[in-house]
Amino acid sequence: MTVNQGGASAVRIDVWLWAVRIFKTRSQAAEAVRAGHVKINDQAVKPATQVVPGERVRVWKDHRYLEFEVTGTTSKRVGAPLARSMYIDVSPPSPPRDVCAALPVRDRGAGRPTKKDRRAIDRLRGAR
Template sequence: MTQPDGNPVRIDAWVWAVRLFKTRSEAADAVRAGHVKLNGVATKPAQQVVPGDRVRVWKDHREHDLEVLATLRKRAGAPIARTCYIDHAPPPPPKEILASIPQRDRGTGRPTKKDRREMDRLRGL
């Protein structure tokens, strides 16, 4: 079983090991593209991470501000991975609740041009 420790680890391996990216190559590509910053500076995949560093990751239209508590050399399960960092980013905003799509009565056929315009007006289009 993989245990957290305090030894230096490559940044691409660490963001993959703590389950921020699905594959190691995806993690390395994100680091090369500048989506991962170490202590506020864009880095290369081989840059070393140690406990106490701050890692900023831009993923899925959201920025994660992570403080490294421990390092992992190999990918670990989610419960272990969560103990290796603290996410200082604010929680994501609540998702908008979409109004349900109105259903037409069965057998009424396709909407007419007038019906379609009325539906567009109600939807705010």
């Protein structure tokens, strides 16, 4: 197993995201990179882009941004305790669950909103 803590060994970004358990599979990691959901130092990248310790990786996952500072690289998937030592999580805190749960939800199968419903939605959004 090749584990490099703090050295300058470069590894592909899709491999690194998979190896440190940000994504469950390498194909999911590569797909996220191709879709533009992964940035290194605020630059859009391709799956084969090399990442080295000291760089900042920003990932859009589960409807929020995760930010990591790379402290180590590995080309093999490692256990969770070792994976957490490969990066420093500098992500902003997630919003409280009660805020997310308080959003209004329209009943499934209720059809299109009526004119009255649409006006209420507009008022809620602050459009009027």
